[in-house]
Amino acid sequence: MNIRLGNWFNERxxxxxxxxAIFLRKVPKVNWLFTLGxxxxxxxxxxxxTGILLTxxxxxxxxxxxxxxxxxxxxxxxxxFIRGLHHWGASAMVVLSxxxxxxxxxxxxxxxxxxxxxxxxxxxxxxxxxFGFTGYLLPWDQKAYWATTVGTxxxxxxxxxxxxxxxVMRGGEELxxxxxxxxxxxHVWVLPLTLIVLIGTHLYLVIxxxxxxxPHKGD
Amino acid sequence: xxxxxxxxxxxxxxRRKFLEIATVTIGGLxxxxxxxxxxxxxxxxxxxxxxxxxxxxxGSATKVEVGVPTLFKVKIERQIGWNVTEEELAVYIVTxxxxxxxxxxxxxxxxxxxxxxxxxxxxxxxxxxxxVFDKEGNVVSGPPPRPLNQYQVKLEDDQLYILVG
Numbered sequence: 001m002n003i004r005l006g007n008w009f010n011e012r013x014x015x016x017x018x019x020x021a022i023f024l025r026k027v028p029k030v031n032w033l034f035t036l037g038x039x040x041x042x043x044x045x046x047x048x049x050t051g052i053l054l055t056x057x058x059x060x061x062x063x064x065x066x067x068x069x070x071x072x073x074x075x076x077x078x079x080x081f082i083r084g085l086h087h088w089g090a091s092a093m094v095v096l097s098x099x100x101x102x103x104x105x106x107x108x109x110x111x112x113x114x115x116x117x118x119x120x121x122x123x124x125x126x127x128x129x130x131f132g133f134t135g136y137l138l139p140w141d142q143k144a145y146w147a148t149t150v151g152t153x154x155x156x157x158x159x160x161x162x163x164x165x166x167x168v169m170r171g172g173e174e175l176x177x178x179x180x181x182x183x184x185x186x187h188v189w190v191l192p193l194t195l196i197v198l199i200g201t202h203l204y205l206v207i208x209x210x211x212x213x214x215p216h217k218g219d
Numbered sequence: 220x221x222x223x224x225x226x227x228x229x230x231x232x233x234r235r236k237f238l239e240i241a242t243v244t245i246g247g248l249x250x251x252x253x254x255x256x257x258x259x260x261x262x263x264x265x266x267x268x269x270x271x272x273x274x275x276x277x278g279s280a281t282k283v284e285v286g287v288p289t290l291f292k293v294k295i296e297r298q299i300g301w302n303v304t305e306e307e308l309a310v311y312i313v314t315x316x317x318x319x320x321x322x323x324x325x326x327x328x329x330x331x332x333x334x335x336x337x338x339x340x341x342x343x344x345x346x347x348x349x350x351v352f353d354k355e356g357n358v359v360s361g362p363p364p365r366p367l368n369q370y371q372v373k374l375e376d377d378q379l380y381i382l383v384g
Contacts, residue, residue, distance in 0.1 A: 046253070053257055057300070067301035075300075077263040078256035 272384030
């Protein structure tokens with residue numbers, strides 16, 4: 001029955017070809033360091049799931065943000081767990097994507113024909129850092145407030161346009177309700193959508209070009 | 220590393236099959252480990268009582284005329300999530316003899332609109348779908364599935380109390 005159903009869909013969707021291309025493609029003999037990209041993507045998916053769950057309760061306004069986060073952490077069943085996963089997952093994202101990048105550098109895997117994969121990876125790393133920066137403000141506690149004060153001030157020291165950038169980031173002179181909502185909007189809409197598009201590109205290129213083998217002396 | 224070719228080994232489970240099973244098992248466990256907490260997280264506050272059970276004072280029983288449902292309004296506090304909201308509770312008090320009182324909720328049992336006492340027809344009327352209830356809250360006509368809800372009432376020193384929560 002299962003096989004017949006599978007065949008019925010395969011005749012119409014051709015999904016087996018897609019499945020084989022993704023999971024049954026030929027790879028060179030590699031080591032565990034080659035799992036860092038998959039590990040990053042796994043954590044990214046987890047961040048997506050836990051992030052969606054957090055938005056069910058979180059409110060991005062100055063008078064309710066902190067209370068709603070406290071409510072999630074202390075009152076809701078498993079709220080501490082969902083928020084904890086998202087909190088530690090954020091750090092794991094940065095650590096894993098940097099390790100993944102180091103492996104690519106160390107093995108010289110960014111070379112022809114994989115330059116575009118590398119470029120998209122660089123943008124992905126910047127997006128991950130953007131997630132960290134915008135997400136840090138959302139609990140709206142002292143640490144969040146002052147970290148963003150400092151972070152936006154750092155952007156403000158850029159020569160010439162620094163002051164303009166600072167005001168655009170904050171949505172005004174000071175950190176305010178406007179800052180909080182725009183950070184929230186960027187964190188849950190702009191960055192996730194960009195991330196999905198770029199992960200798609202990145203994966204397509206990995207599958208299209210195949211992965212590079214571990215280089216040996218004299219290669 | 221096992222040197223055997225996938226799928227053609229003498230061992231009982233070939234390497235490919237083993238990895239397949241391991242991936243599905245571990246992935247499944249992680250999936251369950253996320254899904255179960257997520258479900259309890261999402262439905263968590265839905266099943267929670269938002270007002271504490273207590274007797275609320277409505278006011279003096281002398282305001283209630285025999286045979287005429289009288290509307291009392293009281294404010295109650297509701298703790299919902301991180302918000303404490305004040306909400307108005309409206310209750311019709313009915314007595315036929317000045318000793319026994321019943322307290323009827325003014326919330327229509329059909330879809331939650333508020334019913335009104337119509338003095339001329341001596342009936343409760345709901346404007347949403349033309350439901351009609353009699354003085355005791357029983358359904359006279361219209362779509363409601365059951366009579367109006369009642370609160371427990373008590374009389375202490377001429378003051379009326381209802382039990383909420």
